Amino acid sequence: MAPGGIAGRDFRLLLAATLATFANYAPLLSVGALWADAGGAGSAGAGSLTAVMMAGTVAAQLSMGVLLRLLSLRSMFVLGALLLGVPTLAYLPSQELWWLLAVSAVRGVGFGMVVVAGSALVAVLVPPAERGRAAGQYGVAVGLPAVLLLPLGVWLVEQVGFAPIFWTAALLAVAAVPLLRGMTDDRLLVASPTTPTDALASGRRWTPLLAPWVLLLAVACAYGGVVTFVPLTLPSSDVASVVLFVASAAMITGRWAAGVLSDRTGATTLLLMTGIATAALGMAGLGVALDLDSGAALLAVPAAAAYGVGFGAIQNETLVLMFQRAGPGAHGRASTVWNLAYDAGSGFGAYAIGVLALPLDMGGAFLVAALAIVLVLPAVRR
Numbered sequence: 392m393a394p395g396g397i398a399g400r401d402f403r404l405l406l407a408a409t410l411a412t413f414a415n416y417a418p419l420l421s422v423g424a425l426w427a428d429a430g431g432a433g434s435a436g437a438g439s440l441t442a443v444m445m446a447g448t449v450a451a452q453l454s455m456g457v458l459l460r461l462l463s464l465r466s467m468f469v470l471g472a473l474l475l476g477v478p479t480l481a482y483l484p485s486q487e488l489w490w491l492l493a494v495s496a497v498r499g500v501g502f503g504m505v506v507v508a509g510s511a512l513v514a515v516l517v518p519p520a521e522r523g524r525a526a527g528q529y530g531v532a533v534g535l536p537a538v539l540l541l542p543l544g545v546w547l548v549e550q551v552g553f554a555p556i557f558w559t560a561a562l563l564a565v566a567a568v569p570l571l572r573g574m575t576d577d578r579l580l581v582a583s584p585t586t587p588t589d590a591l592a593s594g595r596r597w598t599p600l601l602a603p604w605v606l607l608l609a610v611a612c613a614y615g616g617v618v619t620f621v622p623l624t625l626p627s628s629d630v631a632s633v634v635l636f637v638a639s640a641a642m643i644t645g646r647w648a649a650g651v652l653s654d655r656t657g658a659t660t661l662l663l664m665t666g667i668a669t670a671a672l673g674m675a676g677l678g679v680a681l682d683l684d685s686g687a688a689l690l691a692v693p694a695a696a697a698y699g700v701g702f703g704a705i706q707n708e709t710l711v712l713m714f715q716r717a718g719p720g721a722h723g724r725a726s727t728v729w730n731l732a733y734d735a736g737s738g739f740g741a742y743a744i745g746v747l748a749l750p751l752d753m754g755g756a757f758l759v760a761a762l763a764i765v766l767v768l769p770a771v772r773r
Contacts, residue, residue: 399516399517400575401516401574401575402513402516402517402525404570404571404573404574405509405513405516405529405574406528406529406532407532407567407570408468408472408509408567408570408571409509409529409532409533409567410535410536411472411563411564411566411567411570412471412472412475412476412502412505412509412567413534413536413537414536414540414560414563414564415475415476415479415561415563416475416536416564417536417537417540417541417639418536418541418543418544418545418556418560419479419557420441420541420618420619421544421621421622421635422544422545422548422553422556422557423440423482423491423495424438424441424619424620424622424623425437425545425548425553425622425623426482426491427440427486427488427491429486430486430487430488430491431486432488434620434623434745434753435745435749436745437619437620437623437745438615438619438620438741438743438746439488439492439742439745440491440492440741441495441615441618441619441737441738441741441742442615442738442739442742443492443496443499443738444495444496444498444502445615445735445737445738445739445741446496446499447495447496447497447499447500447502447503448499448500448502448503448506448734448738449499449503449731449734449735450499450500450503451471451500451501451502451503451504451507452506452507452727452730452734458504464511464515465508465512465571465572465574467504467508468508468509468512468567468571469567469568469571469572470501471502471503471504471505471508472501472505472565472567472568472571473501473564473565473568474497474498474500475498475501475502475505475564476560476561476562476563476565477561477564478494478497478498479494479498479557479560479561479564480557480558481494482494482557483557503730503734506726506730506733506734507727507730509529509533510710510726510729511726513526513529514714514725521654522711523650523651523653523654523707523711524650524651524654525650526646526650526707526710526711527646527648527649527650527651527707528650530643530646530647530650530703530707531643531646531647533643534639534642534643534703535643537618537635537639537642537643538636538639538640538642539636541636541639542631542632542633542634542635542639543632544556545622545632546628546629546632548628599716600716600717600728602770602771603708603709603712603713603729603732604728604729604731604732605732605770606663606667606709606767606770606771607706607709607732607733608732608735609763609766610666610667610670610701610702610764611702611732611733611734611735611740612736612737612739612744612760612763613670613674613698613702613760613763613764614702614736614737614740615736615737615740615741615744616740616741616743616744616745616756616757616760617635617677617698618635618741619744619745620741620744620745620748620753621634621635621677621681621691624681624753625681625687625688625691626687630691633688633692634677634688634692634695635695637692637695637696637699638695638696641695641696641697641698641699641700641703642699642700642702642703643703644699644700644703645666645699645700645701645702645703645704645706645707646706646707647703647707648703648704649666649703649704649707650707653708659708660771662704662708663704663705663708663771664768664771665701665704666700666704666705666708667701667705667764667765667767667768667771669697669701669704670697670698670700670701670702670705671701671761671762671765672694672697672701672761673694673697673699673700673701674694674698674757674758674760674764675694675761676690676693676694676697677691677694677695677757678754678756678757678758678760678761679694679754679758680694680754681752681753681754681757682752682753682754682755706733709729709732710725710729713725713726713728713729740760744756744757744759744760747759
């Protein structure tokens with residue numbers, strides 16, 4: 392058995408595999424929306440691309456009860472990486488919306504397997520006393536590709552076109568497979584006894600996770616709008632790239648900092664309230680910036696930083712809280728419920744903001760998303 396904890400070899404391989412798969416996922420959130428828009432899909436169509444991918448992700452997560460009895464966590468991550476990466480190349484033959492939606496649904500299933508297996512592996516490989524820091528480090532591995540590749544992908548579309556981006560993203564996801572095969576911990580080689588979908592079937596198991604689930608869902612809805620529509624709405628790809636870079640960098644900073652503070656102080660309620668307030672303020676600032684004719688970047692950049700820090704803190708604290716409330720032996724359940732909130736929120740938010748933009752304009756739709764974040768503050772008391 393490999394050494395456990397955040398210094399263990401298997402945990403480091405998990406972080407590397409997470410970097411590789413999210414290097415596929417992160418840039419294609421915006422690049423895929425640009426590809427659909429270039430094919431004439433419009434804002435609603437571009438939003439539906441994110442929504443359908445997240446629907447595939449949620450469908451996979453709801454099937455975890457069966458999959459975890461058939462597959463080890465490592466095998467599930469491997470299969471998910473292949474389903475995420477290989478179909479990326481299928482975007483290239485056509486820009487017809489129905490085809491793009493079908494490809495996105497398949498990739499969403501793979502991504503769902505990756506995120507549930509990945510966050511569950513954090514709890515398996517790391518003892519409880521180190522999970523705050525481990526969740527923070529895992530959050531950095533999840534967020535770093537967004538910091539570097541989300542803005543870079545938007546900029547590269549104008550420089551080299553779409554095909555090189557799709558090919559590179561596909562190869563990066565597949566590169567996770569040999570990393571995962573290098574893991575040696577005995578617990579990763581057998582099917583998991585946990586059944587995370589019990590959390591959806593049993594009120595007793597679901598109720599303790601409800602409040603953090605609602606918090607994460609509300610803030611994730613806004614995230615779907617940010618990554619989908621900022622590149623389509625801001626005046627240039629350079630400005631959009633800077634805003635996406637700042638939001639992504641702030642997100643992993645917030646997640647890492649919350650992990651450190653969580654282990655040191657245990658101040659979960661304060662961290663959650665601060666995260667909610669900061670994310671709502673940032674989203675409102677982005678909404679105002681998107682309606683400005685000039686000077687949009689001057690407001691959009693600090694607003695993106697505020698939203699990113701708040702969202703990062705919410706991600707870390709809700710994950711740690713769900714692990715605590717789910718109890719021993721239910722890491723798969725907590726991971727599934729957490730990812731359901733993140734992915735369903737991202738998908739629904741992208742679609743809803745795209746639809747709201749038709750009567751309200753994009754800035755007004757972002758302000759509605761900010762209000763939705765504020766409305767979940769009472770859930771923090773639970």
